[in-house]
Amino acid sequence: MTLYLQNARIIDPEAGTETVGNVILDxxxxxxxxxxxxxxxxxxxxxxxxxxxPGIVDIGVKVCEPGERHKESFRSAGLxxxxxxxxxxxxRPDTTPAIDTPELLEFVTRRAAEVSPVRIRHMxxxxxxxxxxxxxxxxxxxxxxxxxxxxxxxxxxxxxVASRCFTYARSLGALVIGHxxxxxxxxxxxxxxxxxxxxxxxxxxxxxxxxxGFDRDMALVEMTGVRYHADQITxxxxxxxxxxxxxxxxxVTAGVSIHHLTLNELDVGDYRTFFKVTPPLRxxxxxxxxxxxxxSGLIDIISSMHTPQDEESKRLPFEEAASGAVALETFxxxxxxxxxxGAMDLPTLFRAMSLNPAKRLGLPQGRMAEGAPADLVLxxxxxxxxxxxxxxxxKSKNTPFDGQRMEGRVLATFVGGQQVFRAxx
Amino acid sequence: MTFRARHLLGIxxxxxxxxxxxxxxxxxxxxxxxxxxxxxxxxxxxTQINMFFEASTRTQASxxxxxxxxxxxxxxxxxAQSSVKKGETLIDTAMTLNAMQPDLLVVRHPSSGxxxxxxxxxxxxxxNAGDGRHEHPTQALLDALTIRRAKGRIQRLTxxxxxxxAHSRVARSNLILLGKMENRVRLIGPPTLxxxxxxxxxxxxxxxxxxxxxxxxxxxxxxxxxxxxxxxxIPSEREYYHRYxxxxxxxxxxxxxxxVMHPGPMNRGVEIDGTLADDINRSVIQxxxxxxxxxxxxxxxxxxxxxxxxxxxxxxxxxx
Numbered sequence: 001m002t003l004y005l006q007n008a009r010i011i012d013p014e015a016g017t018e019t020v021g022n023v024i025l026d027x028x029x030x031x032x033x034x035x036x037x038x039x040x041x042x043x044x045x046x047x048x049x050x051x052x053x054p055g056i057v058d059i060g061v062k063v064c065e066p067g068e069r070h071k072e073s074f075r076s077a078g079l080x081x082x083x084x085x086x087x088x089x090x091x092r093p094d095t096t097p098a099i100d101t102p103e104l105l106e107f108v109t110r111r112a113a114e115v116s117p118v119r120i121r122h123m124x125x126x127x128x129x130x131x132x133x134x135x136x137x138x139x140x141x142x143x144x145x146x147x148x149x150x151x152x153x154x155x156x157x158x159x160x161v162a163s164r165c166f167t168y169a170r171s172l173g174a175l176v177i178g179h180x181x182x183x184x185x186x187x188x189x190x191x192x193x194x195x196x197x198x199x200x201x202x203x204x205x206x207x208x209x210x211x212x213g214f215d216r217d218m219a220l221v222e223m224t225g226v227r228y229h230a231d232q233i234t235x236x237x238x239x240x241x242x243x244x245x246x247x248x249x250x251x252v253t254a255g256v257s258i259h260h261l262t263l264n265e266l267d268v269g270d271y272r273t274f275f276k277v278t279p280p281l282r283x284x285x286x287x288x289x290x291x292x293x294x295x296s297g298l299i300d301i302i303s304s305m306h307t308p309q310d311e312e313s314k315r316l317p318f319e320e321a322a323s324g325a326v327a328l329e330t331f332x333x334x335x336x337x338x339x340x341x342g343a344m345d346l347p348t349l350f351r352a353m354s355l356n357p358a359k360r361l362g363l364p365q366g367r368m369a370e371g372a373p374a375d376l377v378l379x380x381x382x383x384x385x386x387x388x389x390x391x392x393x394x395k396s397k398n399t400p401f402d403g404q405r406m407e408g409r410v411l412a413t414f415v416g417g418q419q420v421f422r423a424x425x
Numbered sequence: 426m427t428f429r430a431r432h433l434l435g436i437x438x439x440x441x442x443x444x445x446x447x448x449x450x451x452x453x454x455x456x457x458x459x460x461x462x463x464x465x466x467x468x469x470x471x472t473q474i475n476m477f478f479e480a481s482t483r484t485q486a487s488x489x490x491x492x493x494x495x496x497x498x499x500x501x502x503x504x505a506q507s508s509v510k511k512g513e514t515l516i517d518t519a520m521t522l523n524a525m526q527p528d529l530l531v532v533r534h535p536s537s538g539x540x541x542x543x544x545x546x547x548x549x550x551x552x553n554a555g556d557g558r559h560e561h562p563t564q565a566l567l568d569a570l571t572i573r574r575a576k577g578r579i580q581r582l583t584x585x586x587x588x589x590x591a592h593s594r595v596a597r598s599n600l601i602l603l604g605k606m607e608n609r610v611r612l613i614g615p616p617t618l619x620x621x622x623x624x625x626x627x628x629x630x631x632x633x634x635x636x637x638x639x640x641x642x643x644x645x646x647x648x649x650x651x652x653x654x655x656x657x658x659i660p661s662e663r664e665y666y667h668r669y670x671x672x673x674x675x676x677x678x679x680x681x682x683x684x685v686m687h688p689g690p691m692n693r694g695v696e697i698d699g700t701l702a703d704d705i706n707r708s709v710i711q712x713x714x715x716x717x718x719x720x721x722x723x724x725x726x727x728x729x730x731x732x733x734x735x736x737x738x739x740x741x742x743x744x745x
Contacts, residue, residue, distance in 0.1 A: 195622030199437075201537035201559030201594060204621060271538030315516055317536030319557070 002026045003417060004038040008047035008378070012368040013054060013351035023052060025374040025417040033370060045419075047378055050411060053350045054366050055087025055118075055375040056331060057357040059148075059177075059255060060231055060303040062324070063089070063120075065111060066104075067096030071396045072308035074108075077328065078116030080393040082421035084329040085377030085410040086304070088119040088358070088365050093130070094152040100125040102140040109145055117420040118413070119375070121361065123148045126165050126176060132156040135165050138174055147361045150177035150231065153278050155213060157183050159220065166224040175227045175361065180214035180238065181279060190319045191280045192265050200271065202318060207235035207282060214238050218245045221252060229360060230254040233299055234279050236289035243298060253360050255301035256290050258327055262334045263287070263400060273314045273321035274400045277305070294352050295344040301360065302352045304331040308396030326394045330401050336381050336408030346381070374417035383409035428727040431735070432544045432551040435560035436601040444602060448570050448579070451716065451723035455570075458494065458719055467726045468497035471528040475501045476518075477554070478534040483689055483714065484554050484563075488531045491721035495729075497529065515539060516546055523547040528732060529725055532556075537594075550728040552721075558592050564688055565598035567720040569606070571713050572643055575684050580607045585637050585679070587613040587669060588647030588696055589658075591620045595688045596647060600626060613637035614669060617658045634669050638678040645686045646671050649696045662695050672698040676707065684709045 003025040010019050010033060024032040024039060038044055058081070064071040081089050091108070093099035099108060105124055112120035124146035128134045131154070138149060149169060155178075156162040169176050189205030191197045197204035214230060218241065221228045233242060233254045245252045259277055264284045268275045275281060282290075293299040307324025314321050327334070335349055358366030365375050389402040413421035428446045430438060439447075457463055473492040477485050485501065492499040502522075513521075515534070522530065523546070530551045532540045537557030544551040555561040573579040584603050590596045590612050603610045610628040612619065623630055631637030638644060649665060659665045671685065685701060685708045693699035702708050 193621040195625040198591075198620035198622050198626075199597070201557050201597060206621070271541055312514070315514070315542075317515065317534065317539035317542055317557075319536050319538075 001417070002039055002042040003414070003419070004042040004044045005047050005052060005378070006038065006044060007049055008052035009049055010368060011051055011053035011346045011350050013347045013355040014367055014369065016347045018346060020049065023376070025376075025414065028374055028416040030368070030370055030372050030374050033368065045412070050378055050380045051346060052376055052378050053346065054354040054368050054372070055377045055413060055415065056085050056353045057088040057090065057361070057363065057366050058086045058304050058306070058328070058331065059090040059301060059357045059361070060092055061089040061306045061328065062092045062094060062308060064095060064308055065108060071310050072394055073115070074112045074120065075115040076393060076395045077306070078118050078120070080326070080328040081118045082413045083393055083410060085332045085379060085413050086118060086328055087375035087377065087413060087415050088121060088363065090121045090123060090147060090357070090361065092152050093123050093125040093150065098125045098130045099123070100128045100130070100136045102137060102144040105141055105144045105146060118415050119365070121145070121147045121363070123150050123177065125149070126151045127156060127161065130154045132158055132161055135168060138169055138172055142172055142174055147363075148175040148177050148229070151179070153179045153181070155179055155181055155183045159216070163220055163224060166220050166226040170224050170226040173227070175229060177229045177231050178217045180210050180217055180230050180233065182209040182212035182216070185209035185212065186279070189280065190276065191268060192282050194265065194283060196265050196268070200268070205280065207237050207286065210235045210279060211237045211241060214241050218250065218252070221245070221250050222248070225251070227251045229301075231303070232257050232260065232279060232305065233293070234260045234282050234286065234290060236286050239289060239293055239298060246298075253300040253356070254298075255303050256294065256299050257303055257305035258331050258334045259305065259325060259400065260287065261291055261294065261302065262337050267400065271318040273316065273318055274325060274398050274402065276318060276321055276323050277307070277325055278323045291338060291343045295348060300352065300356045302335065303357070304328055308394055309398045310396055314398055324398070326392065326396050326399050328394065329392050330387065330399055330406070332377070332379060332410055333406040333408040334401065336406070339381060340407055374414055376414045377410060378412040379408060379410045381408045383407065385409060428731070430728070431731060433562050433724050433728060434541055434544060434551065434553045436562045436565050436598045436605070437560065439605070441605050444566070444569065444605065447566055447720065447723050447727065448573060450726060451566070451570050451719040454719040454722040455716065458715070463494050464496060465494060466496045468492060468495035468529070468729055471497045471729060472526065473497040473499045473529040473531065473725070474522055474527045475499065475531045476522065476533070477501070477503050478532070478539075479555070481533055481554070483717075484533065487714070487717045488554060488721050491718050491725060492529070494718070495722055495725060497725070515543060519543045519546050523549065529728065550732050552724060552728065555594050558594050558597070560598045561594040562598050563717070563721050563724060564595050565602040566724065567713060567716040568599055568645065568686060568688070569602055570716045570720055571686065571709050572684070574712070574716070575709055576642060582642040583609045583611065583640060584643040584645060585611045585613055585641040586645045586647065587634065587637070587671065589618045589649050590614050590623070590647070591618045592650065593647050599645065600628060604628070611637050611641065615659055634675055635678045638675060641679040641683050643684055643686065644671065644676065644679055646697050648688065648690065649692060666695055670694070670696055670698065671701060673701055676701065683707070686710065686713060688713070
């Protein structure tokens, strides 16, 4: 079927432009962009001057299958993603059990394809059981469709194991995703060091732990030549090291979570566990530095780091409470805060949310170009609403934005030229 | 001068006039406690449950005695006998107790913020008897009362708090209270036992004890927990005692009439010299224990008054 999206404010992250025009979707791809009139028989959707951008490619989504389907399933995550304008979810392997064999990878791939309205690609663990001892079958897993290898927030502490994994991955051209954090210094931490942590009496970690982890990984990258992506850079202290690594020509990219761009450590307030994430929220200075780094392109990718947790895991004293926040549906509205604050324009935002993550994983998505997959999001950047967490489609409702005023709403989501979400339905 | 709080979760939430209100009422309870006939009926008919998720002797005994002297029915629930061991969550335990209709819940818990969490879920007044490294408000209040009685005032004093500041809820509550009452606070200890960002608290930080004690009116020692040795916080007890143990020689740097305080239990020869601790001319450690009962009586009395008023308003609301 042919779709004719007329009168849209078209966001092109590659060209860095916004233009008003029409977009034709046909055969699963973008057939035309510009002033073309509606082809015969096409279904016409009036965009009413609202924004049309390449759908979000979200690296690092936790879907709790297998193991904790009561927290999130491929179906609920898929519905949430569609409602949030996320057209490709790239899932994390930190499930129970971890995705560390080709058989498990095939299982989740099949499950995902059966029930999700959006595209799902999978990452695999780097070591068996994410225990940092034995390497997974990188070759078989690549053949089975793994787009990247990561132990998530379990840092491979042995540099010997890490160097071998990196070297082996390098030989197959696999992308490794690291969690830059010194595991010793950050052990037991619930918040970031500082006045707030001290006042609340919570164990903190110095942001330097992130730099240490990053420096170590950069030495390993230089040594092995592996393609490397840092899942989350959250501290200003890491930025010079990232800049240096890129200048030295290492094949390195970096990400940041939407929460670290829009919230700071003080949001924890009186022990609000929905604000407990990994790494912990940072100071306002750090937050501003991260926003600037995304705007300048030093940080390449913004992720939701969607991490569902049920009420039981969060209704505990702060130190004991589980870490993580759901974000698929709040990703775009939260990102609009950066746009409304004047920190970056929409093409820049979608460069970090759609184009760069797709490019890094070698996916054809993320572009507003003729011939590119017709994965698009139509949204109103100005639509205000009050977020009620119980309206979220995720099975888990642990969002830090509960009760907050948001601006920016997804109106429709298209995947492969098919409309998979329309607001109000 | 009113005391408005519904719970006593921390000094952070108290205004200076509320602190003064507690201290004034506690003063009167000191007199009551020194009489042979100590009974009052301030909490008559009320039920007080002491819920201690962490071992405690003196604080629990002090709260129990305070409740009994005010005429409350007091029940002690220690973690050893509790269903927490059977996997029940903190919230469920709280809800279960709440269903028994207590009026006052005294809680100690090893996690910072646990008492705040619990207070959100129950209908009664909650008193924090120490949560993790967060706050221990009745300790700070009893320290303030002790100081006020010894020094005649609780403002414009130089107070040195010495020892393991980082892990101490007593230090945090005292720091906040003394700041609110406009005192000069100095923190003394090895940098490994100092909380981060401490310079932003509006206090002075010293790692040299003699410098820190210079001209102090009050010297507050903190207990050094033995397990700190494992985490490489300090090299040894003897080096700690040498550098940060309070003895007559170091105390000589403080004002000649400076008082010595310790929240107990003491490690004699680790953070304080035994003879000094027993010196009735300098040490007010025994007074602190006495003030503890009076302060806890005052806190529970005030919270009970607010609770009665609140229930009274609710009842009128129902009738209207």
